Amino acid sequence: MTTRVPAIQATSLHSAEIAHGAPLAPREIMSVLNELSLPLNVVVFTIGAALVWFAGTKLSQYVDLFADRTGMGKAFAGALLLGGATSLPELATTITASWSGAAQLAGANLLGGVVMQIAVLAMIDVAVLRGRPLTLFSPNSSLLMAGVLLIALVALASAAVSAGELFSFAGIGFWPVALFLAYVGSIWVIYRYEGDPRWQPRGEIAQPPESARDLKDAYQSAYESVSTKKLIALFFAASSVVLVGGFLVAKTGESIAEQTGIGQSFVGATLVALATSLPEVSTTYSAVRFGAYSMAAANILGTNSLEVALFLPADMAYREGAIFDAMNPSDAFLAAIGIVVTGVYLWGILERRDKTVFGMGVDSFAVMVVYLGGLAIYWTL
Numbered sequence: 013m014t015t016r017v018p019a020i021q022a023t024s025l026h027s028a029e030i031a032h033g034a035p036l037a038p039r040e041i042m043s044v045l046n047e048l049s050l051p052l053n054v055v056v057f058t059i060g061a062a063l064v065w066f067a068g069t070k071l072s073q074y075v076d077l078f079a080d081r082t083g084m085g086k087a088f089a090g091a092l093l094l095g096g097a098t099s100l101p102e103l104a105t106t107i108t109a110s111w112s113g114a115a116q117l118a119g120a121n122l123l124g125g126v127v128m129q130i131a132v133l134a135m136i137d138v139a140v141l142r143g144r145p146l147t148l149f150s151p152n153s154s155l156l157m158a159g160v161l162l163i164a165l166v167a168l169a170s171a172a173v174s175a176g177e178l179f180s181f182a183g184i185g186f187w188p189v190a191l192f193l194a195y196v197g198s199i200w201v202i203y204r205y206e207g208d209p210r211w212q213p214r215g216e217i218a219q220p221p222e223s224a225r226d227l228k229d230a231y232q233s234a235y236e237s238v239s240t241k242k243l244i245a246l247f248f249a250a251s252s253v254v255l256v257g258g259f260l261v262a263k264t265g266e267s268i269a270e271q272t273g274i275g276q277s278f279v280g281a282t283l284v285a286l287a288t289s290l291p292e293v294s295t296t297y298s299a300v301r302f303g304a305y306s307m308a309a310a311n312i313l314g315t316n317s318l319e320v321a322l323f324l325p326a327d328m329a330y331r332e333g334a335i336f337d338a339m340n341p342s343d344a345f346l347a348a349i350g351i352v353v354t355g356v357y358l359w360g361i362l363e364r365r366d367k368t369v370f371g372m373g374v375d376s377f378a379v380m381v382v383y384l385g386g387l388a389i390y391w392t393l
Contacts, residue, residue, distance in 0.1 A: 101258020145373025
């Protein structure tokens with residue numbers, strides 16, 4: 013178990029170590045933000061969240077424009093470009109937590125993030141569409157392919173948590189390498205499949221509302237004179253802002269968690285997972301507002317696949333052993349919940365039922381029930 017140091021004790025310990033010129037032990041290292049009071053951490057959290065929200069909405073527009081200009085499929089662009097950009101804070105947080113010895117926090121954050129970000133789709137469903145299910149507008153076979161591959165990746169991660177590390181070479185375990193290679197393979201499969209899908213959905217395809225089409229026309233007109241090269245530069249600039257803002261949000265989230273004394277695993281699966289999901293919330297919200305429904309869903313599925321691949325940098329940063337040996341066996345339950353909620357959304361995409369419950373699609377409602385019920389069970393494990 014990782015030893016948690018209360019905020020006041022950590023601050024005095026840090027001061028004493030500086031005075032004597034001795035370095036802190038890895039498990040005692042807290043972020044500089046832990047030196048701040050709880051109210052100040054909340055202020056920094058809010059500032060980081062505002063940066064993430066602003067830059068995240070821009071990212072969705074840039075990726076949508078880039079996909080239109082290059083002919084890149086919306087699902088592939090969402091999975092690779094949006095998913096990669098919004099996972100940058102996750103990468104920074106995972107490496108930092110692993111390096112400081114908080115393997116339970118890092119691992120639970122990654123697997124909890126999978127569940128959290130599927131729940132993001134449900135929240136966007138009820139907040140933006142209001143009466144029309146999100147999956148009604150996303151009859152894209154590439155999304156089904158991405159979802160099936162995500163289920164396979166999360167199941168493999170669950171097997172790794174349950175079995176523990178099999179063997180390692182040069183300090184890097186077998187499972188993280190296998191998961192990373194599986195992720196790269198899944199991206200290649202999605203790219204090839206979207207270029208030549210084997211089937212297309214039947215029936216009428218629901219069109220975005222007029223307000224969404226007007227919003228898309230407005231930003232397309234605004235960027236009509238912007239070259240593709242400059243668009244790429246803007247994409248990287250917005251990604252940098254998301255990285256900085258997301259890192260602030262994630263680290264202050266960890267600090268707030270430590271100051272409240274809640275356990276690493278549950279905090280990683282809830283508060284930190286929520287904090288690091290803010291980039292996905294902003295980009296998905298923006299994409300849905302202007303009618304890029306397939307790109308919005310692919311963003312979440314692509315991000316979740318990358319979550320699993322991030323076990324490799326986490327294992328490389330964690331120098332006290334294999335990260336899967338340090339994780340709680342109960343974290344396999346998080347992976348199982350991730351598989352269930354992903355399966356529910358695949359069901360929604362396949363069935364495309366035009367019915368709602370409390371303003372959200374039936375599938376979104378089912379996801380929220382599973383998510384909240386799963387967290388309640390996880391709390392008891």
